Amino acid sequence: MANKTIRAAVLGASGYTGADLIRLAALHPAIKLTALIAKGHAGQSLAQVFPHLASLDLPALVTADQVDWSAVDVAFGGLPHGTAHTEIAQLPERIRVIDMSADFRLRDPSLYAEWYGGEHSAPALLEDAVYGLTDHYRDAIKSARIVACPGCYPTAVLLALLPLAKAKLIALDDIIIDAKSGVSGAGRTVKQNLLFSEAGEGLSPYGIGNHRHVPEIEQELGLAAGAPVRINFTPHLAPMSRGELCTIYVRLAGKTTAADLRQALTGAYADAAFVHVVVEGAIPATQHVRGSNYCHIGVFADRIEGRAIVVSTIDNLVKGSAGQALQNFNVMYGFDETLSLEQLPLFP
Structure with a gap:
C-alpha cells in the first residue's frame, strides 16, 4: 500500500464531523478526496462553508447524484442518524464505508427501531458492518466492507x-x-x-x-x-x-x-x-x-x-468521531494507525 492512492468521498461534508475528517484526511499521503457531498450546500466551495479549510485545494460540494462513484474507493459517512443507512445502501457494493453515524452500530435492527424511532432501511447491511472501536476490533476492521464508528x-x-x-x-x-x-x-x-x-x-x-x-x-x-x-x-x-x-x-x-x-x-x-x-x-x-x-x-x-x-x-470530534474513522481507514488499508493522526493536543 506504500504508493497506493485511495480515492475518498465524504458524505455529510458540511457537518462538524465531516469538517474534522477533511482536516485530517487532507494531510494523509494516500488519500485523495475526490467528492465532498452536502446536499444543503451543493455548489458552494469548501472555503465558503468552512473558511478554516480555505487553503485546501479540494472540489466544491455536490449532491450524491452528481458524484462519479467509479472514481471513489471508500466513503466516509458524516450524515445524521436516520439518513445514513438509506444513503449508504445506495452506494455501489465495491465501495468500502467508514460511517460515523449511529445507523450501523447496533447489531440488532429491532434495537435500532426502538431507540432511533424508525425502522432500519438496510438491515441486511448490518451483517456486513463491524463495530469500529479500533483498539478492540482491529482484526475484524481490516477486512470489513462497512465500519460503524462508535459514538463519542x-x-x-x-x-x-x-x-x-x-x-x-x-x-x-x-x-x-x-x-x-x-x-x-x-x-x-x-x-x-x-x-x-x-x-x-x-x-x-x-x-x-x-x-x-x-x-x-x-x-x-x-x-x-x-x-x-x-x-x-x-x-x-x-x-x-x-x-x-x-x-x-x-x-x-x-x-x-x-x-x-x-x-x-x-x-x-x-x-x-x-x-x-x-x-x-x-x-x-x-x-x-x-x-x-x-x-x-x-x-x-x-x-x-x-x-x-x-x-x-x-x-x-477526533477520537470520538473523525480521528477514529481515519484510524480505522489506516487499519483497513494496511497503513500505520497513526498516519495523519500524529498531531499532539492543543494546549491551552
Missing part, C-alpha cells in the same frame, strides 16, 4: 470499561456513568439550547435515563463480559465547543482493587498508540487531549470500600 460517549466509556468487563473485575449490574460533552457533539444544526447565550456559562443534563448511546454501550460491554450488562448513563452539555469527559463509578468484583483495574487497563493498552493510562494520581482532563486522537484514562480508589472511579477523556 461510547468510545470514551468502552475504552475505559471493556478490559475491565472482559476480565470480570467489576460488577456488571452496578455501573454509573456521568458524562459531559462540548456542544459540537450535538451537530451543526441550529438549535435553541445550543445558542451561546443558553449553553454558555451553564451545565445541563439531557437524555436522562434513556439516551440513545445506552444500548450501544450495553451491547459491547455485554459481548466482552459474556453476560448482560446494565448501566446508568447521564450525559451533560458542557459550555465548550469540543471535548468529552466520563466519570465512571464501578463496584469491584470479589477482592479486586483499584490497583487491579489500573493493571488491567495498562496491560490492555500497552501497545496502543492513542490510549494512555495516566500515571497514578494524575487526573485526566479534556484540555489534555483537545484536538488530538488521544484518550486518557485514570483510575482512582473510592473512599467507599469495594468501589472505584474510572475517568476517561477524549476529543469528541
